Amino acid sequence: MKILVINGVNLNFLGKREKSLYGDKTLDDIINNIKIKAQKYNYEILDFQSNIEGEIVNRIQQAYFEDINYIIFNPGAFTHYSIAIRDALLSVKIPTIEVHMTNVYKREEFRHISVISDIVIGKLTGFGDIGYLMAIEYIKEKEESIDGVY
Template sequence: MNMLLLNGPNLNRLGKREPHIYGNETLEMIENRLKSLASQHGFDLQCFQSNHEGELVDRIHLAEDEGCDGIILNPGAFTHYSYAIRDAIASVAVPVIEVHLSNIHKREEFRHTSVLAAECEGQIAGFGSYGYEMAFYSFLHRFKRGMENG
């Protein structure tokens, strides 16, 4: 099984950027932890981060072309206004789970709306970096259930 961990703008600054909101872990630490978790369960996890909307769109398209089974996506600020990323998610058959480190619904009002959520399998927000693991376990459960059903 193949999965993609996709991170949007400014997430390359984790560990330095507003640690009181986003924590002290770096993106590399999160990626390594998730890769290890995926490997323990027989998954291959690819990681990609970009501050550029078009690169994220291209990577979503490529995920389907490569036979990816699921995408864990933290779109960062693109959550609130990127119809291009929303349309990219809608254009592929790969399920996507949206993840946010902070609880976007308890923050500034502009962060309360996700234009992506309606195209995603679900949204996980407010659990810090553990939200990535929650998304992984959600996919794991989904894949196991699919194998049992045929």
């Protein structure tokens, strides 16, 4: 099982920015915790972060050729407007879980909009870095269920 974890704009600044919202863990800390969790299930984790929309589109398309089984994706601010990222996800047809560390519905109204929520298999918002681990658990449960149905 190969899972690609993609983090978008400004997430490279985790641990430095708005600690009251995002905590003090760095992106490296979070990725390491994801890898530890995934290792329990023999899942391979590939990770990618970029502040550049086109690089994220390229990485999503590359995933198609790498036989990635799932994408766990925190688009950051790209969530609200990137039709290019949405189209890339639609084109590769890789099951994707959207993750946001903060509860976007308790923040500014513009953050309530996601241009990918209707095309992902699920969305986790407001659980901090644990949301990524919850996504791994979801994948495990889905893969172990009969025909992927609960």
